[in-house]
Amino acid sequence: MSDVRVSSIPVSGGKQILCIRIEAQERLNALRHETTAAIGDAVRRGDKDQDVVLIWLEGAGERSFCAGGDVRSLSYEYLSGNKEKALSFFTTEYRTDYAIHMAKTPVLGFAHGIVMGGGVGILAGCRHKVLTSGATLAMPEVSIGLFPDVGATWFLNRMPRGCGRLLGLAGFRMDAADACFVGLGDRVVREEDREAIFETLCGLDWSGHPERDAQAVDAVLAHFALPLEAGFLAKKPECLRSFALAPDPAAFGEALEAAGRREPHLAKAAKTFADASPFSIHLTWRQLNAGRHLSLKQAFCLELILAARSLEQKDFHEGVRALLVEKDNRPHWQDAHLGAVDSEVIRGCFIPPWPVLHPLKDLPDPALAAGWS
Known part of the structure; x- marks a missing residue:
């Protein structure tokens, strides 16, 4: 049985709403290779179909929109010798994410519960980012020896100053208000209003013109939106400023630890940073700096290089073992502390492992002047 259910709902004027639902509740809708492939195929087909006026993306069950990639399976495949299959997971995932970003047809993501990593x-990439009031978002990759990917090079660098570092380096967990502040949410609604929102959208007089239809969708969402007060991040500009001004990972850690002593809301992020893979911290730091001015395509191309190199490192597999397989929560990182990380190892992670063409070279990007090929 497929992890993805795709259905077409007829609406006015002979048009359709394409509904894509991730159905893997037993693993919190975590993504496997076939899951992301099916989502990407459905999005691309819907975007080409002139009768499709809206693509609706959601996760089944009460607990999670999508908890990220199924990294347990990914690590197992790699360690079992299926290295190309493991890397193809990232290639397919990035193609799917890029297709969502690039879709001309409005895409609505209805995100509830846990939204992490690949779910973010x-x-x-959705035109309409709808969060339920109980949603929790995070990019926790440094905790398992990885780095924030799925386009994070691009979107973390476009958040209010200091926020990208807090999310990417410390896995800060955001509620719906924080997510809206950083640009990962547009509207916050009650989860129980999901059916009413969908039915109202089905009853719209669809024009078939993407921009006009997107405005009509937003008007519906505005009707159901909850009043939103400023969240934690919006109220703490001094903390964010200290994170943005940190000159290196160690200084960032010191600023975060100091902020965590004053702000209990940051204490968990400070612990996440302290316990994270030193390799991942340095890799993410350089990733965010290097990606500051990249296009979206360039960001995904860079991330595929980093993913390929991260699979070669011990820390990813050790992090998966410690946190997700044996669950002893005691990873033995390849570097004892931040100061022990070899800068040449980090530099080497930015060198493409492919002798000729980058696997994502064919992604459409008319604005791209110079790629990673």
Whole structure:
């Protein structure tokens, strides 16, 4: 049985709403290769179909929109010798995320519960980012020896100053208000209003013109939106400023630790940073700096290089073992502390492993002047 259910709902004027639902509740809708492939195929087909006026993306069950990639399976495949299959997971995932970003047909992500890693990547590309009031978002990759990917090189760098570092380096967990502040949410609604929102959208007089239809969708969402007060991040500009001004990972850690002592809301992020893979911290730091001015395509191309190199490192597999397989929560990182990380190892992670063409070279990007090929 497929992890993805795709259905077409007829609406006015002979048009359709394409509904894509991730159905893997037993693993919190975590993404496997076939899951992301099916989502990407459905999005691309819907975007080409002139009768499709809206693409609706959601996760089944009460607990999660999408908890990220199924990294347990990914690590197992790699360690079992299926290295190309493991890397193809990232290639397919990035193609799917990019297709969502580039779709001309409005895409609505209805995100509830847990939204992490790959789930954030799906949501980030949606034209309409709808969060339920109980949603929790995070990019926790540094905790398992990885780095924030799925386009994070691009969207973390476009958040209010300091926020991208807090999310990417410390896995800060955001509620709906924080997510809207950083640009990962547009509207916050009650989860129980999902059916009413969908039915109202089905009853619209659809024009078939993407921009006009997107405005009509937003008017519906505005009707159901909850009043939103400023969240934690919006109220703490001094903390964010200290994170943005940190000159290196160690200084960032010191600023975060100091902020965590004053602000209990940051204490968990400070612990996440302290316990994270030193390799991942340095890799993410350089990733965010290098990606500051990249296009979206360039960002995904860079991330595929980093993903390929991260699979070669011990820390990813050790992080998966410690946090997700044996769950002893005691990873033995390849570097004892931040100061022990070899800068040449980090530099090497930015060198493409492919002798000729980058696997994502064919992604459409008319604005791209110079790629990673």
